[in-house]
Amino acid sequence: MNNKFLALFCREFSGRLRQIWLFPLAAALFQPALYWLAVREMYESARFEELYLSSAAPILLAVLFAALTGWMVWMTVQDFSNGSICTLLTLPGGRGRLWLAKLSAFCGALLLLWAGILAGIGLSYLVFSGRCAEIARITGQDYRLNAGLWLGLTRAALFRILCPMTLPEIVSSLLLFLTLPLTSAWAGWAFAGRHYVRGGLGSIAAACLWALLLRERLLYPEEIPLPYCLTLPMILAAVAADSLQTVRRADF
Amino acid sequence: MKRSKMIAGFLSTGAALAVAAAFFAVAWLPTGAPEFRLSLAGEGDRSALAPFSLHGRFGDSSAAIAFTLTENGLAQRVEVLPPTLEEPGFVTMPPVEYACVPDSTEGAEYTAELTDGTETYHIRESVLSESRLMLTLEEWTVSNGSAFEQKILRADTGLTCPDRHLYWRETVWSSDREPDAAEIREVLEFENVSYETGNPPAAGEHPLRMDIVAKTGGETYFVPAVDSMWEGTRYIYRAGSTGTWLDTVLLPQQQAIGSAEPLIEIDEGSEMDIYGLYATEDGTLALFYRGYRGMNGLSCRLYDPQTGEMEGELRLISSPEEDGASGSFRFFPDEGGFSAAVWTPAGNSVVFSVRRGAEGWVLSHPPREIPGMAAALAEQGGRLAAVCYTDAGISFAVCPPEGEVLYAAELTRPDAGSSRTFYDLAVQTR
Incomplete structure (x- = not known):
């Protein structure tokens, strides 16, 4: 089991590393670049997180997450359309593993993107510190703060989603992150199996809940929205159960 | 699958x-570095801290250093709080409003003049009258962040100012004919009153500021903060029914809204400057005033609101002005009494404790001036522990009733951003 799963996982993840690496690299390099565009106009005291939020970096993050989700759906659909998966599926008991391998690979891709985003935020802070030092040299006033990166991370709702600091935040962020690969893998599978209604309705429901949860976290960061945190796992459980059921029946 | 690809995946x-x-x-x-920690510099015997502990936070709404100072030393830890986004605040009306209104409309003059170059009349009602003090209390109920209900109580205190003043109200009347007196009166009924000659002594404007409303046992009590220039009997009132702001917004200023019951008559009230009212934990009402005869200087009277009896009278500061006390009061309730601080313009605090003893109410800690603006107080066995805001951070002192301060400490803040402040400061007794 382990070796077969590993082989499948390597096919899904390691085999597509070149594509997957594009996402974290874009996040790590473009974020500081966009941040620099925002920070070069800074001539006086400003806060790291406020400059970050006013820069184009959050838009880049939205684009990257959307692109990764699209890529995950596309990869699932393509596997079925070009028939390369049929050989694998003829193996006895390989279907459930294949779905799990796909899901794990997508989670790995998301992990890489997340690390890339964190690296990008860290590099943006370096850009910020550099600009602060420059201003300090010109004006003779030092605006750098102790634990400045930490203070910036704690103050912005977006950062509290990307790098959660309390247990409820960790749980709800994990939910937000895991929804993407789970629903993408399932939706791709359902579309490939021509279950357009089921796949469409399920992914729309998950997307709506996901968007609502994200909105609540961004607009009201002081409290974790419990209704969404409870319903979203139910949808995800249904998606996972349906995926495994489909895999077992192999009805495509 | 090539082995190198597998390794690349794991890597x-x-x-x-x-x-x-x-x-x-x-x-x-x-966050673990010394620059991010509060530093403590203490003087005196730390064992004097024993019955007290100081708790507080330093930070902002998203992150803070939570600290505790006890006889064992300073403990601090970093705390991450959910970030609160700044919302536009409400513009609230002052909860208490004094209005001097004409006592009577006798001898009113009604005039109408054509405004220059237009077909409109400038109409005016002028009254020479005594001023009468109407006291308005407003209560706002904010629920769900936006919906609110505003209740209003306007009491006729019956206090008058002997000097006579000219009041008037005026507006522009769009009409092609000159209005008669009855019409002018009708049109001007809801206009605000302005006064012209000789300002009546304004109520509630003392150098010492404190709340005139006290709530205890589900009842609201209030007292007019007036000085000795006003004539009439001073009462502590109990608020009865109130009106709704929307329904009463058009009522003229002379009209009382809701009901206020004169509960306790203040003896020699016309010989004192009344500062305000405070309710202790056990429901006793403490009236703060400055007297001129007998109990001169800043004093405090304690009343039982159930029986209306005076339970005690304490003299606090011989002369508030001389002692520099002209700021605002802050109260810190505890079992059996309360501690209070008066912030002075110099940035210091006069602190004292009042407690119910076997022989009635006593000053368990006489007034003492300490540096900084008091943020929290607690009294135990005659010792008063006070934490005050200072320029560098906060100071903490344990004072005996008389003599030298037993323990004094300075908590200096790390230079970690100007928006970060001390908050939730509390002194607890054990």
Whole structure:
């Protein structure tokens, strides 16, 4: 089991590393670049997180997450359309593993993107510190703060989603992150199996809940929205159960 | 599957985890550095702290250093709080409003003049009258962040100012004919009153500011904060029914809204400057005033609102002005009494404790001036522990009733951003 799963996982993840690496690299390099565009106009005291939020970096993050989700759906659909998966599926008991391998690979891709985003935020802070030092040299006033990166991370709702600091935040962020690969893998599978209604309705429901949860976290960061945190796992459980059921029946 | 590809996959995952871990480490590590910690410099015997502990936070709405100072020393830890986004605040009306209104409309003059160059009349009602004090209390109920209900109580205190003043109200009347007196009166009924000659002594404007409303046992009590220039009997009132702001917005200023019951008559009230009212934990009403005869200087009277009896009278500061006390009061209730601080313009505090003893109410800690603006007080066995805001941070002192301060400490803040402040400061007794 382990070796077969590993082989499948390597096919899904390691085999597509070149594509997957594009996402974290874009996040790590473009974020500081966009941040620099925002920070070069800074001539006086400003806060790291406020400059970050006013820069184009959050838009880049939205684009990257959307692109990764699209890529995950596309990869699932393509596997079925070009028939390369049929050989694998003829193996006895390989279907459930294949779905799990796909899901794990997508989670790995998301992990890489997340690390890339964190690296990008860290590099943006370096850009910020550099600009602060420059201003300090010109004006003779030092605006750098102790634990400045930490203070910036704690103050912005977006950062509290990307790098959660309390247990409820960790749980709800994990939910937000895991929804993407789970629903993408399932939706791709359902579309490939021509279950357009089921796949469409399920992914729309998950997307709506996901968007609502994200909105609540961004607009009201002081409290974790419990209704969404409870319903979203139910949808995800249904998606996972349906995926495994489909895999077992192999009805495509 | 090539072996090198497998290794590349594992390496990528490992690298991602390492980057994330390094990021969190870089963010969190400085919070453990000394520059991010509060520093404590203390003087005196630390064992004097024994019955007290100081708790508080330093930070802002998203992150803070929570600290506790006891006889064992200073303990502090970093706390991450959910960030609160700044919302536009409400513009609230002052909860208490004094209005001097004409006592009578006798001898009113009604005039109408054509406004220059237009077909409109400038109409005016002028009254020479005594001023009468109407006291308005407003209560706002904010629920769900936006919906609110405003209740209003307007009491006729019956206090008058002997000097006569000319009041008037005026507006522009769009009409092609000159209005008669009855019409002018009708049109001007809801206009505000302005006064012209000789300002009546304004109520509620003392150098010492404190709340005139006290709530205890589900009842609201209030007292007019007037000085000795006003004539009439001073009462402590109990608020009865109230009106709704929307329904009463058009009522003329002379008209009382709701009901206020004169509960306790203040003896020799016309010989004192009344500052305000405070309710203790056990429901006793403390009236703060400055007297001129007998109990001169800043004093306090304690009343039982159930029986209306005076339970005690304490003299606090011989002369508030000379002692520099002209700021605002802050009260800190505890079992059996309360501690209070008066902030002075110099940035210091006069602190004292009042307690119910076997022989009635006593000053368990006489007034003492301490540096800084008192943020929290607690009294135990005659010792008063006070925490005050200072320029460098906060100061903490344990004072005996008489003599030298037993223990004094300065908590200096780390230079970690100007928006970060001390808050939730509390002194607890054990």
